[in-house]
Amino acid sequence: TGLSRPQRMLKAVQKNATKGDPQSVIAAIDYYCRHKEWAMNVGDDKGPILDSVVSEVNPSTALELGTYCGYSTVRIARLLSPGSKLITVEFNPAYAAVARQIIAHAGLQNKVTLVEGGSGDLIPKIKEQFGITSFDFVFLDHWKDRYLPDIKLLEDCGLLKKGSVLLADNVICPGTPEYLEYVRNSPRYKSQYFQSYLEYTKAEDGLEKSVFLG
């Protein structure tokens, strides 16, 4: 059966990107996915919006739900200040194996902790396992029907504080209607939509930024 799509993407990174250079890793993945084969990275249309929110928040602690091949992990981690930590959660072991190698190729493995498992199982264990009291920034990019239950779980576990910023991918395509309805109508969040495009396509998609008000 040969290599999987994530493995072919990894080969393209190892061939075309400079070790220790996150920007070249990002460029190699975007080139491969735009010109060779599509993959569900946040991509180079939505990516700069992600970058601007991460830079604005400058998080000491960040959480990513849904690593996939590590593209957005690299985008986020390359912007973190020294001593800051990104925890990224991936359910699929094959994706996680590729992501570890892509994150390492970018030279960002010291800023990133990749945890394999389901978000619902892991979130309640984060405080005890990682000594984290709250997250300054959360990027949601995993199962679209897990966005809402998982932010409620983050609230219940006391992992959000006043000012914590949530950024959700794919709120239009594939879509996260229940999540959007909640964050846009809850008095506990101030929400804002950033219109963009589904990665490597002309279809509409966007990111929803929601600030937790405590």
Ligand SMILES: O=C(NCCCCc1cc2ccncc2s1)c1cc(-c2ccc(F)cc2)cc(O)c1O
């Ligand atoms: O499903 C998507 N992303 C989640 C992958 C699920 C991996 C998981 C991670 C994890 C961690 C913890 N707990 C449970 C889980 S489950 C996704 C899909 C599309 C798309 C858009 C149009 C299409 F025609 C076809 C696909 C675009 C995107 O940007 C996506 O992010």
Ligand SMILES: [Mg+2]
């Ligand atoms: Mg996505």
